[in-house]
Amino acid sequence: MASLMLPLLPVYASVEDVGLLPTPPMGFNNWARFECDLNETLFTKTAESMVSRGLLAAGYNRLNLDDCWMQTSRSDNGSLQWNTTLFPHGIPWLANYAHQHGFHLGIYEDAGNATCGGYPGSYRHEEQDAETFASWGIDYLKLDGCNVFAEEGRLLRDEYRVRYHQWHEIFSRMSPPLIFSESAPAYFSTDATDWARVMDWIPFYGELARHSDDVLVYSGAGSAWDSIMVNYDYQVQVARYQQPGYYNDPDFLIPDHPGLTDDEKKSHFALWASFGAPLIISAYIPDLPDTVIDFLTNKDLITVDQDPLAQQATLVSRDDRFDVLTRSLSNGDRLLTVLNRGNNTANTSISLARLGLDSKCQYSARDLWTGTKSTITDSVQVNLDSHATSVLRITPPRHCKTTPTGTVFNTASGKCLTASHNVGFEVCNAADDQVWKVSGLGSKFTLHPLSDSSKCLSASKKGSLSLVPCEGGPGTIWSHYLTGHLKNTVGGCLDASGQSASTGACDLDIAGQIFGLPSGVKLATGLR
Template sequence: MAALLVPSLVLIGVHASIEDPSISPTPPMGFNDWSRFECAINQTLFVETTDAMLSRGFLAAGYNRINIDDCWPAHERLPNGSLTWNETLFPNGLPWLANYVHSKGFHFGIYEDAGNATCGGYPGTLGHEQLDAETFENWGIDYLKLDGCNVFPSTEQRYQDIYGEWHQVLTALQHPLIFSESAPAYFAGTRNNTAWYEVMDWVPLYGELARHSTDIAVYDYYGNDSAKYWDSVMTNYGFEVLLARYQQPGYYNDPDFIIPDWPWLTLDEHKSHFALWASFSAPLIISAWVPGLADDVVEFLTNTDIIAIDQDALTLQATLVSSDENFDVLTKNLANGDRLLTVLNKGDNTNTTSVTAARIGLVGDGPYTAKDLWTGESSAFTSEMKTTLSTHATGIYRISGVNATIPTGMIFNTANKRCMTAHQNAHVTFTQCDASDAQVWLVSAQGGISPLSAPSMCLAQSSGGVALGSCSGSSATWTYHVTGNLINNASGQCLQERNQHAKAATCGVELDQQVFALPSGVDVIRGNVV
């Protein structure tokens, strides 16, 4: 079983980023031009953005990176094979711009592509990896976003070969660059997730963050169709919630840029975007015309309480406690012992919901204190907390007074997003998520899995299949693997959804019917790196 499930990646003479989290101990924060400007870039844009990021308080809040995206290179390499910049757009050169950015207290990052050409048609890095890495280092660059256009053949193995070579090249530099990988995005959203997850298995070993799915909508892409911009944010949010098991200190799932000056989104939608990304401990990379940002937008983007959630030392990704037609509830532990509660109103009207202490994994009777991170106001609660949110708004609360927590939340199939559901007859099925107690599961340190609706019973495997039963014995304990497999400790078989029923079967390689998302805080068995 282990030989089948554990990724066998051999990294000779180099260290994986997750083995050296000091390269990026928390998610990167900063600016990137792409979503707002695409190829309409020049030296002045970056100078004025750098100045505004400093004067408007972004650097003080932690946004310390200025990153340039596609369309910066000249169309041809120099005679010695080196990349060079478009001299019309950057008359003083990228080394000069790097020095300017550094002089203001920021780091400088750059974009390139793993294939023959960038997505914009400029020279790619294939076959020039060592030369290009040394060039970037000499220019004063310390962050590389490596896209995945024009890679042939476009197989998972080919991407792994190229990104693995880049990992070795970057690691060998005197000052290793932060490595942002875009490979997973080229396998997301297909009818079969296996190849996507196979890419996700190795990106944490090669870099500090990975663009896992579709690009967020670029400025004016949908014209005045406001709903589609919110849909774009929700699409990337939807991909992110499938991948929490991969995140750990030194590596971060990247759902793409923060887009705070899109006029087609409401202020509540902009704030939700920011709060959700922060709850995920995702990279906070702003793509906007920073000098022109409204004061209320600057205010929420520099909210120190919410940034502290994103930059929390545990770097846990919040996971779903429950989901129904109107509300998503997410939670995670924080380094000082507090608990995060994030509530998204997906509905098209103002709605009210109550969240019990037990649902978010709080052990004990309280009282607890909930700090509203938007207003800074605190309130006390014991058994449950009520919140009212306008359409597409997100409440984000820091819960203190916590004695202990237990990983609690949804267990769902990441292919079809159906929730594991307990029934009174002890049967377990996978049904549409409805936020009932029968779909909220508690996972003990020993691997027992119990529904909130029947906490004295555990998910167990027997000759009759998988159902609720006694919590004694190894057949009632499970181990969660980074591949998403939930493995029974007695049989070594994997939980499987079959025709909406919970079964156990021989473990495959990240089969859609065997990959599940579990609550934040569950111990994850990760692949060996030799």
């Protein structure tokens, strides 16, 4: 059984200072659009266009260089060197240019022996490279994870932790520190337990982290929409890690990709904004159509993305057509985001109860695409074309409370906890018996299915699950942890590994014990 000794909440960014990056970053990166075809002119033209087309004013204030900016070898004293053909004026000049135009400049390196493109990695040059970047005027580092090999006696996931922790320590001693974007989790995304265990330490070291595959590059083969949906599905699994100062990063926005429809481009942006994710554009901005600039600068959606509560939208329900997501905003408003994942136009109805709202109250709502205002008394009706997304900002009366509500799902299987006759995990189908209301104070709570709110999920000492009247018995009290474990005060940790759901001894290396819950659930500390 794996040890359960892990860092405890509160989660801190790399220098224990939420103020370093109080909201998710916005800006430009060359990789998905241009890969290694980057140069000084690309960045100066991009900056000029971002200013003239309103992107800088909308909040996109970062210019980030990705791989291939450097020479193929270090200098005689071991320091990194920029490619003088690509950057004839030099990186310090480009940083100064960026600052003069209102931008920050970020850069790319790798924790391994070499970058993904084969250029010098930072292994055993970490301190020197950090000092070099700072001296050039860089304030943001994306640290990739290619070519990392485990030292003798270490698991590979532990080797990544050692190397990223070293950077964390270096930045902690710097004044000012660099914003630290970590790519380590992406190298473990195909193994549910290794991936989760890497994610457990990631928020303690940096401000944001790439957790999954690269989004499809402009010249890549395959479906750009499918690529976006892969990263979207990973993002849904990691909501519990996000809070002010640390942000889950599902990779770049690709609004000029030729494989995307207009609805898909808009959905990509709306979903990332609903997640409170970094909004880093990888496109040739001077040639973007005005219609694309219009949605990228949508003030209402950017306000949602930059909301200081930094709560990530989570699943209310899922079936073979619609994903329904919700989150709370810092002023008490509730966000409703609906994605039509199906291939045809379809409609759906979402009750107030599913959004954690009181059906006895009347709510005002604003469509964040059109600005249209409406009043909601019992449910929201949505009609969407294939791969389109609706986003509503719902304002409750002051006396009406919001309760965390949504799916409880196993992140490895994707199956939803279902309050059927025999409580278990089934393919998500958006039925009321798969939507759970989380009630309680602090990190101890009960779980009520929407299909019968008088009943609570209960575990016995032997590990069996059942629905019982909600009378406060110890078997009905649960806690959720940063590790994803859902622990009962009587029966141990919920486990979806077997033929039927049960509880048992908590184990970090059992993927069936890792769960996603609705946003707004306070995490417990000290899992043992």
